Amino acid sequence: GEDVEQSLFLSVREGDSSVINCTYTDSSSTYLYWYKQEPGAGLQLLTYIFSNMDMKQDQRLTVLLNKKDKHLSLRIADTQTGDSAIYFCAETLYNNNDMRFGAGTRLTVKP
Amino acid sequence: EAGVAQSPRYKIIEKRQSVAFWCNPISGHATLYWYQQILGQGPKLLIQFQNNGVVDDSQLPKDRFSAERLKGVDSTLKIQPAKLEDSAVYLCASSLKFPDSLSYEQYFGPGTRLTVT
Numbered sequence: 001g002e003d004v005e006q007s008l009f010l011s012v013r014e015g016d017s018s019v020i021n022c023t024y025t026d027s028s029s030t031y032l033y034w035y036k037q038e039p040g041a042g043l044q045l046l047t048y049i050f051s052n053m054d055m056k057q058d059q060r061l062t063v064l065l066n067k068k069d070k071h072l073s074l075r076i077a078d079t080q081t082g083d084s085a086i087y088f089c090a091e092t093l094y095n096n097n098d099m100r101f102g103a104g105t106r107l108t109v110k111p
Numbered sequence: 112e113a114g115v116a117q118s119p120r121y122k123i124i125e126k127r128q129s130v131a132f133w134c135n136p137i138s139g140h141a142t143l144y145w146y147q148q149i150l151g152q153g154p155k156l157l158i159q160f161q162n163n164g165v166v167d168d169s170q171l172p173k174d175r176f177s178a179e180r181l182k183g184v185d186s187t188l189k190i191q192p193a194k195l196e197d198s199a200v201y202l203c204a205s206s207l208k209f210p211d212s213l214s215y216e217q218y219f220g221p222g223t224r225l226t227v228t
Contacts, residue, residue: 004153035219040221041221041222042115042202042204042219042220042221042222043154043202043204043219044219045216045217045218048216088153088154090153098156098167099144099156099217100153101153101154101155102153103151103152103153104152104153
């Protein structure tokens with residue numbers, strides 16, 4: 001199975017907050033990332049957090065990291081229809097070149 | 112700055128045929144990656160280059176897949192012969208810094224969608 005797990009679907013109304021959750025298994029993860037993928041496009045890095053941080057905020061995006069539970073979340077405030085996409089959680093391990101991705105969460109924003 | 116370029120964007124071939132994909136990373140990026148993204152899954156790393164040397168190809172099916180980055184810039188990924196299960200999007204990414212640096216950001220190209228019939 002996946003080392004990085006995400007729920008597959010999330011649907012919210014425009015203007016609401018979206019929270020996308022991710023769990024990972026390796027406690028030696030150094031960086032954790034959130035990527036956005038729109039239809040027919042490559043992955044766009046939204047934000048990343050170093051494993052010694054608990055929270056990172058960047059405009060409408062808030063990342064929370066709970067190392068004890070190996071849980072990462074991405075909160076999008078005031079979600080817009082343009083936020084509809086697939087969001088991937090990913091991790092890189094200490095001394096390891098491999099970036100491991102979850103299967104992605106498809107966010108649908110309804111007007 | 113220009114992003115990661117890939118071509119072709121789409122390719123349809125029959126099983127047992129050969130196919131090649133091309134990637135041009137962002138100028139100055141020493142590290143280049145090829146990923147396979149099967150529908151409904153996250154990308155899976157196939158191979159990673161540092162300049163023109165292979166850093167990690169542990170998940171590359173070497174009986175049919177090959178990749179090269181001869182001059183440390185452009186890269187090609189080849190499948191010969193293709194199987195039905197190779198149908199996927201092949202993503203190329205590049206990064207400026209080697210992973211043991213403090214920052215490790217990968218920039219992705221738009222991908223090549225391969226359909227094997």
